[in-house]
Amino acid sequence: MIGLDWGTTSLRAYRLDPTGAVMGKRESKSGILSVKPGGFADELRKIAGDWLEDSEKLVVISGMAGSKQGWAEAPYLPCPATVTDIARATLPVPFPATRVRLVPGLKARDADGVPEVMRGEETQILGILDRLPEQEVTLCLPGSHSKWVRVRAGQILGFWTQMTGEVFAALSAHTILARSLHRGAAHHPGAFARGLDRARQGGGLLHQLFGLRSLSLFDAMPQMEAASYLSGLLIGHEVAAALEAGVAPPVHIIGAAALTLRYSAALAAFGVPSVVEEEDAAAQGLFRIGVAIEGTRFSLQ
Amino acid sequence: MIGLDWGTTSLRAYRLDPTGAVMGKRESKSGILSVKPGGFADELRKIAGDWLEDSEKLVVISGMAGSKQGWAEAPYLPCPATVTDIARATLPVPFPATRVRLVPGLKARDADGVPEVMRGEETQILGILDRLPEQEVTLCLPGSHSKWVRVRAGQILGFWTQMTGEVFAALSAHTILARSLHRGAAHHPGAFARGLDRARQGGGLLHQLFGLRSLSLFDAMPQMEAASYLSGLLIGHEVAAALEAGVAPPVHIIGAAALTLRYSAALAAFGVPSVVEEEDAAAQGLFRIGVAIEGTRFSLQ
Numbered sequence: 001m002i003g004l005d006w007g008t009t010s011l012r013a014y015r016l017d018p019t020g021a022v023m024g025k026r027e028s029k030s031g032i033l034s035v036k037p038g039g040f041a042d043e044l045r046k047i048a049g050d051w052l053e054d055s056e057k058l059v060v061i062s063g064m065a066g067s068k069q070g071w072a073e074a075p076y077l078p079c080p081a082t083v084t085d086i087a088r089a090t091l092p093v094p095f096p097a098t099r100v101r102l103v104p105g106l107k108a109r110d111a112d113g114v115p116e117v118m119r120g121e122e123t124q125i126l127g128i129l130d131r132l133p134e135q136e137v138t139l140c141l142p143g144s145h146s147k148w149v150r151v152r153a154g155q156i157l158g159f160w161t162q163m164t165g166e167v168f169a170a171l172s173a174h175t176i177l178a179r180s181l182h183r184g185a186a187h188h189p190g191a192f193a194r195g196l197d198r199a200r201q202g203g204g205l206l207h208q209l210f211g212l213r214s215l216s217l218f219d220a221m222p223q224m225e226a227a228s229y230l231s232g233l234l235i236g237h238e239v240a241a242a243l244e245a246g247v248a249p250p251v252h253i254i255g256a257a258a259l260t261l262r263y264s265a266a267l268a269a270f271g272v273p274s275v276v277e278e279e280d281a282a283a284q285g286l287f288r289i290g291v292a293i294e295g296t297r298f299s300l301q
Numbered sequence: 302m303i304g305l306d307w308g309t310t311s312l313r314a315y316r317l318d319p320t321g322a323v324m325g326k327r328e329s330k331s332g333i334l335s336v337k338p339g340g341f342a343d344e345l346r347k348i349a350g351d352w353l354e355d356s357e358k359l360v361v362i363s364g365m366a367g368s369k370q371g372w373a374e375a376p377y378l379p380c381p382a383t384v385t386d387i388a389r390a391t392l393p394v395p396f397p398a399t400r401v402r403l404v405p406g407l408k409a410r411d412a413d414g415v416p417e418v419m420r421g422e423e424t425q426i427l428g429i430l431d432r433l434p435e436q437e438v439t440l441c442l443p444g445s446h447s448k449w450v451r452v453r454a455g456q457i458l459g460f461w462t463q464m465t466g467e468v469f470a471a472l473s474a475h476t477i478l479a480r481s482l483h484r485g486a487a488h489h490p491g492a493f494a495r496g497l498d499r500a501r502q503g504g505g506l507l508h509q510l511f512g513l514r515s516l517s518l519f520d521a522m523p524q525m526e527a528a529s530y531l532s533g534l535l536i537g538h539e540v541a542a543a544l545e546a547g548v549a550p551p552v553h554i555i556g557a558a559a560l561t562l563r564y565s566a567a568l569a570a571f572g573v574p575s576v577v578e579e580e581d582a583a584a585q586g587l588f589r590i591g592v593a594i595e596g597t598r599f600s601l602q
Contacts, residue, residue, distance in 0.1 A: 117515050162507040176467060198413075204463070206542065209468065
């Protein structure tokens with residue numbers, strides 16, 4: 001089978017053998033924002049045409065390709081949800097001689113009843129779900145919109161989001177803080193730790209953000225360290241809120257290494273153990289959904 | 302005398318009689334960012350040349366004109382500070398036949414020892430300071446960088462900043478929230494109140510920001526209300542942090558009417574009474590500093 005992780009600004013394609021092993025992996029910048037309406041089938045042929053000709057008959061696609069702005073809209077499926085639920089809810093799209101299916105996003109409600117959505121992360125979660133212990137586990141998927149997820153015995157129970165990554169990007173580029181930091185600076189673990197410490201002091205986030213500016217005015221915040229400090233400050237607030245809401249340690253962190261290591265350090269600073277999962281959980285998640293589709297195909301239309 | 306409130310993007314000039322009454326008021330967009338190096342004296346002549354020819358001999362200038370990027374740098378004066386301290390620390394700049402003085406900003410430290418700065422707000426505070434009761438009073442000056450200030454018996458004791466206004470601007474223009482809100486929409490008191498309520502729920506600010514997006518995805522957040530909701534959410538977090546740090550009610554709010562009314566409503570939602578001060582406190586502050594300069598001139602060089 002073929003699995004596609006098709007996001008807003010990137011596209012990853014995997015060719016998977018019947019055991020789930022990745023036989024081929026390709027990446028392109030053809031995220032859904034760069035695909036013209038009606039152009040999704042052509043884009044699929046472009047990245048995986050030879051695999052399709054070479055007898056692959058099932059394509060599972062996760063991510064924003066299944067959103068309103070994508071190939072077609074696979075509506076959000078409510079939590080709790082299992083891999084079977086998600087496989088059943090995949091949306092078929094027309095394609096010659098091949099079954100092509102879009103993975104739905106998930107929806108939930110936070111503790112105060114406010115709606116929550118994810119699209120793409122559910123597939124990463126499924127990639128590690130059957131290797132987790134049976135009891136409740138908390139997953140963290142850091143990013144522009146970090147997801148904190150409760151799972152138990154093969155079920156995605158619920159989740160909530162923190163806009164940490166996107167807030168970092170907006171503040172570091174579009175406020176007075178831009179003058180205090182060098183955005184291309186390498187990660188500075190000491191400054192990151194200072195930011196984490198600061199997050200546990202008083203005054204709230206909106207106050208502590210200004211402190212970065214005033215520290216820099218008084219030459220107490222080197223430009224090459226300020227971005228890491230800001231990152232620590234925001235991730236510190238995120239982790240503090242997550243712990244207040246309740247987690248089941250160790251927290252399993254899924255994502256790119258640069259981020260998972262920061263979150264692991266942040267959780268450790270709060271005394272919470274974590275496990276960093278493999279980076280490429282999406283391929284395994286797409287495989288699990290493919291297997292579930294095969295397993296349920298006779299009960300599907 | 303002449304008083305100038307000279308900020309980053311605007312310039313206001315006041316002609317004041319010996320009682321402090323405003324005899325003339327002029328505004329221009331010649332904020333310090335639009336003045337070329339060495340051009341400040343010319344800009345002063347442009348906005349107040351006729352007043353100067355008509356015998357005015359003292360010009361007091363507050364705001365960013367006294368910063369490193371301005372006419373000359375009047376270094377930050379530490380708190381606690383009185384009008385006399387500030388008058389003594391004004392920085393003379395050369396100008397023919399007229400004393401022209403730049404008002405220094407103030408510096409302080411927050412409860413955790415992080416430095417704090419203001420420049421311009423100290424003059425607005427002095428504009429109302431001698432009308433306040435002798436005991437400790439909390440002032441709130443909302444804006445891009447809101448200031449919460451402790452004053453007592455003519456002294457500015459200390460202050461701290463929250464970056465609320467600038468964070469609002471960055472988030473509403475440069476994140477996914479931009480798609481959910483109409484930035485030109487009129488203030489919507491009901492949505493503002495919903496945002497205030499939300500600020501008192503769980504999950505932290507970074508989580509609650511994403512909720513605005515997900516509410517909008519599920520058609521539960523009209524675009525014309527979303528900016529007011531976001532404003533209520535951020536101001537709610539600011540006020541909650543201020544109350545946690547401690548205020549001496551009623552809080553006196555100084556600033557433009559559109560903002561002071563929101564802060565008054567936010568404080569009321571938290572059960573804290575407030576007094577909205579006149580909008581144009583800078584003119585009176587410049588006058589008080591001018592009087593203090595006259596009073597101390599024989600002790601100055």
